[in-house]
Amino acid sequence: MLDDQKFLSDIQSDSADTRFAAWRQAGEASPAVIPQLARLAARQEGAGKAAREALTTMVHSVGQDPASANRAAVEKGLVEIGGPDYALPVRVHALRLLSNIAGEGSVPAIAKWIGTAELREEVVYCLERIPGEASNKALLTAYKDAADDFKPRILAALGHRRAASAVSLCLEAMRSSNREIAVMGARAFGRIGRKPAVAPRYPDPNILSGTQATDVIDGMLRYADAQVKEGNMAEAMPIYKSALERSQEHWQCAAVIGLARIGSADAAAAIFPKLKSNNRRVRITAENAWKSLAGPKA
């Protein structure tokens, strides 16, 4: 262990070399110095950088093994400096570091800060990275109280986490009259890729902007791809067939590629007419898909 007082003194040294040597050794410092480092970290230059780097080094030194002896103490120190007694940039730094090592036990404390407008983005960033169901639960709870403009951000986090427990929420969001929420619901649903108990009702692409419509249809295709991976071909087939009927060449191509992955006689029959498509991209994609199908299936 380092001498805490000397370590903190070196972090504030006028010499960049001394500060550097101190922060590089911070993994050997006691987690008890975290609050003092946090006060220094609020400064931008010199000691501020050294203190931020020291905190980062402490995190990396305990990051490999969730069961390591010092990890809980470092995590606890970061939760403390993520709180309202510290300057905003320090809280942001603490949340980003917590995203590297925090366990489920810290989730309730972190989730509490989502109500702070300047921090909510950073809180979701942090929760999004913490493995386990506790983060999903916290995000689902936060969604209920979130302002409409922030609901898409929470849905995105749940989609990114492939949170099966968020499927119902996604279905509900897809029916929202708020288009941003509805579109993000469809995106998250596609990314999670789990079959729901009731059939999804997607937002109508015809009333959406070009980018939003693209997001929704892409969400459908991602969902179909996930179903193929799960072996649930019957769920995927109508989605691909519907994409095949769209006028845009890339939706047709995605459908052809998806159908080829299914590889059934029915899928081959759906691809077949596209071998004579007037559209070069669709035709070549269909030819390649056809070649990839196993003989008897084709």
Next chain:
Amino acid sequence: MRRRDLLKSSAAAGGAFLFDIVPRRVLGQGQPAPSDTLRLGHIGIGGRGRTHLRPEADLGKPLPPTPGQGGDGKGLRSPALSVALCDVDAKHLDDAATRVGGRPKTYRDFRRLLEDKDVDAVSIATPDHWHALMTIMACQAGKDVYCEKPACNTIEEGRAMVTAADRYGSVVQIGSQGRSQVAAWQAANYIRAGQLGTVRKVMCWHYASPAGDWTPDADPPPEIDYNLWVGPAPWLPYNAKHTHGSFRWLIDFGGGQIRDRGAHIMSIASWIMGTDNTGPASIDAKGEPPRDGMYDSAVTMEVTYEFKNPDWTLVWAQPGTPSTELQARYGAVYWGDAGRLTVTTGDGASTATDQKVKDFSSQCDCGKVPRSPGHNENFEQCVRTREKPIMAMEAGHRVASLCILGNVGFQLQRKLQWDPVNERFINDDEANRLLSRPGRGPWHL
């Protein structure tokens, strides 16, 4: 009205001018028909992106490959025209529109460009932290993509890019143009023909990254939409010393020399050594960050990657040990049990290799190595044929992965074990969390 004002007002109106579809008979003899002309949209046109512009004045002219973009210089480029331009910096937009001539559509928000049905393919030359999301969204919008290197900033981004390109059958070329250059082809041909025996070690060298200093944060200048510039990356206040070209020295944005030039030099190594579909088994990175100042990427570093089956070692070193055969500021030496050879640079026109390699390859094309007509031209040909380009998405992802893994090792300061099939670290919780990065605001994979 000044040109810039005109562009601003037309962009604000939601899409500036309509691109005129002109039949061949109007264009005159020698002009390609519009249906033969690839219509390009450009996202990011301040630096590198300028070199991808296809001005109206060049349409119909016999054009050799762009200098520095590879190829043997014998072929001519297929017809293409820049029909849409996008940049978060109005000055860049204005300059590029002047260069292109005619009436290109101009956009500040790339989503509007991706909605543009007149655009067949896009060139993405933004700062690195935007590459993945823009490529994925372009595939979703039905565009083919030429994306500058490095392909991505995280392992998850790269894999998502591969999946998107596969889902839509999109043609994606990553701009590590070294493998389109003659010297790289000669070296690949020589090594694959067995002239070096078994290659066990590739040693890269490159000069160090800048340490930087302190410049106060400031309000962004009015011509830059800074919120859009930061996009999916973690927020940081505007500072001229980390925006535009100098974003490169922050790990969250550019990742230092290893992600910049590493994506060139190690691209050639990956191509020659046949590891475009896999990765190392371990990464051991050592190095020194700036002792002070606002940057955080490695000033000096040495990363050792161990590959298995076959066993060989790749070393990225800045500064490292330059070749004794050929002088250059960066490159790689390939060590075989029957000799060694150098490939310098790997990006610009100055890419070179040893005379013995040139002599051999002029006599014998026996390495069975595909030869690119030039990196952009290869992309444009593949858009037409739907074939995979020479630096397709999987290769782009795997090369970027080397750069990213090196930086993760450098940040964590410990040796990492890597599973290249599942793309996960072995027994390292924190390292695995660094495989992805949540997006900010509305920007998500």
